Amino acid sequence: MKKHILTGTLTALLTLGGLSVPALAGPEDVVVENAWSRASIGMNRPGAAYMTISNTGDEPVTLIGLATPLAMMPEIHETKTNAEGVSSMSPAGEIVIAPGESIALEPGGLHAMLMRLQEPMTEGDTFPLTLLFDDGGEVTVEVPILSIAARGPED
Amino acid sequence: MQRRAILGYGAAGAGAVALMLFVGWWQVDGPGGPEPIGQRPVALTAMDFRLTDHEGNVVGPETLIGRPTMAFFGFTYCPDVCPTTLSDISGWLDDLGDEADEMNVVFITVDPERDTVETMAEYVGYFHPAIRGWTGPEEQIARVADGFRATYVRVPTESGDYTMNHTASVFLFAASGRFVTMIDYHEPREFAVPKIRRALEEETEGAT
Numbered sequence: 001m002k003k004h005i006l007t008g009t010l011t012a013l014l015t016l017g018g019l020s021v022p023a024l025a026g027p028e029d030v031v032v033e034n035a036w037s038r039a040s041i042g043m044n045r046p047g048a049a050y051m052t053i054s055n056t057g058d059e060p061v062t063l064i065g066l067a068t069p070l071a072m073m074p075e076i077h078e079t080k081t082n083a084e085g086v087s088s089m090s091p092a093g094e095i096v097i098a099p100g101e102s103i104a105l106e107p108g109g110l111h112a113m114l115m116r117l118q119e120p121m122t123e124g125d126t127f128p129l130t131l132l133f134d135d136g137g138e139v140t141v142e143v144p145i146l147s148i149a150a151r152g153p154e155d
Numbered sequence: 156m157q158r159r160a161i162l163g164y165g166a167a168g169a170g171a172v173a174l175m176l177f178v179g180w181w182q183v184d185g186p187g188g189p190e191p192i193g194q195r196p197v198a199l200t201a202m203d204f205r206l207t208d209h210e211g212n213v214v215g216p217e218t219l220i221g222r223p224t225m226a227f228f229g230f231t232y233c234p235d236v237c238p239t240t241l242s243d244i245s246g247w248l249d250d251l252g253d254e255a256d257e258m259n260v261v262f263i264t265v266d267p268e269r270d271t272v273e274t275m276a277e278y279v280g281y282f283h284p285a286i287r288g289w290t291g292p293e294e295q296i297a298r299v300a301d302g303f304r305a306t307y308v309r310v311p312t313e314s315g316d317y318t319m320n321h322t323a324s325v326f327l328f329a330a331s332g333r334f335v336t337m338i339d340y341h342e343p344r345e346f347a348v349p350k351i352r353r354a355l356e357e358e359t360e361g362a363t
Contacts, residue, residue: 038238041231041277046314048234073314079235081323081340086306087236088320091313107239108341114234115314148281151242 027137029057030097034153035129035143037114040121047071047114047121049129049143050153054102062134063095063103070127072116079108089113094134107151121145194304199224199332202302206263206291209276214289216302216332223335223354224259224328228305228321230266231278236323236340243344244325245283250348254355260285265307265321267296329357 035051047070055061066074078092092110097103105111112129114121121127123145130140146153202216219226225244229237241262248255262279264270267290270278275288290296300307305322312318323340327350335354338347 041281045232046234046316048238075313077235081236084306085322085324085337085339086320087323087340088310089235089318107235111235115312115316148238149242149245151239151246 027057027061027133027135027139029055029059030061030131030133030137030139031056032131032139032141035141036150036153037112037121037127037143037145038150039123039145039148040117041148043117043120045117047117048107049112049114050105050107051112051141051143052102052104053097053131055097055099058099060099061097061137063097063131064134065132066112067130067132067138068114068127070118070121070129071114072118073114074129075113075115076105076110077113078110081108123147196303196305196326196328196334198334199302199328202299204291204295204298204302206289206295206299207272209272209279209288209290211272214287219259219261219328220332221330222257222259223330223351223357224261225325225351225354226259226261226263226303226328227323227325228263228265228300228303228307229323230264230319230321231270231274232266232316233319240323240325240340241279241282241286243347244286246344247347247351248283248285250344251351251355254352255283255285257355258285258351259287261287261289263289263296263299265296265300265319266309267291267293327351327354329354331357333357 031054033052033054035049037047037049040047053063063076066076068074076092076095077089079087079089081087095103103110125145126142127145128140129143130138132138199216199219205213205215208214227240229240231237244260248260264275270290272290275290279286279288303326307319307321309317310320325338327335327337329335335357336350338350
């Protein structure tokens with residue numbers, strides 16, 4: 001627990017310092033990189049956050065949910081675009097990441113959907129997002145808020 | 156007597172159900188069904204609708220004739236696909252540079268209930284200045300989507316709100332109003348910009 005707090009603080013400090021570092025915390029084998037999100041207009045619209053989650057261990061890990069003070073209902077959603085070009089979005093459920101594999105939360109695919117924002121997402125700010133795993137493990141990352149027109153973590 | 160009447164009603168009921176099933180089949184899967192999806196949009200000149208742009212001007216398909224057009228559907232409460240599409244388009248327009256000035260770029264909402272003129276104005280203001288936001292009464296939006304052969308449907312979410320499933324492709328029309336091609340969602344940018352140039356060139360060919 002102490003280690004979590006320490007790592008989280010370190011991550012927060014480094015992120016605030018403008019350094020892009022892999023957030024390594026909680027289940028030692030889970031690495032979160034390139035987290036980013038878009039600024040919101042007010043609080044009525046849901047926000048979305050993106051990142052890459054890697055399992056560097058020997059056992060599968062199962063992502064079961066999200067928590068953040070920014071939104072009452074954070075949830076992993078998946079956008080799908082069918083053969084007719086119609087996009088739809090639905091909760092992704094539990095996500096198993098095999099050993100040595102990564103999943104990408106990226107525009108048009110999986111994303112952390114931030115429903116019922118508690119405050120507007122302001123460009124230049126960051127917010128903590130906690131990934132919850134089925135073994136009780138948690139990984140918290142500081143997610144930078146980029147422009148509403150951002151296309152990726154570098155924008 | 157009473158029994159025959161019941162039998163009669165029963166037979167009529169069964170007949171009605173069979174007829175309904177047949178009509179349903181005819182309209183959905185049968186020869187009376189809609190054209191296969193993926194069908195091309197009609198020309199802008201064959202469309203008929205009235206909307207309002209984000210500056211309050213009355214607009215319609217004729218507004219787009221004379222310049223090549225890039226048009227797409229979305230809604231401002233869309234957290235993922237729509238800002239991504241708008242950002243992609245902003246990037247394509249940046250790549251096109253001055254050529255982008257010769258185009259109409261229109262974002263048409265499929266959620267007019269929440270996307271008022273003011274909402275559209277605020278939203279498009281965050282993206283490339285060439286992008287215009289169009290909204291209007293639901294029945295007019297339906298006419299636009301029909302002309303584009305686009306679809307949209309309102310879906311309730313667990314948070315008590317609703318989201319919209321909708322066609323996410325970007326449509327390209329020549330200056331004449333003729334449909335040229337579409338850019339599918341997820342298509343790499345290296346394919347998108349040449350497609351847009353093709354629509355721009357059709358205009359030049361049409362003019363000579």
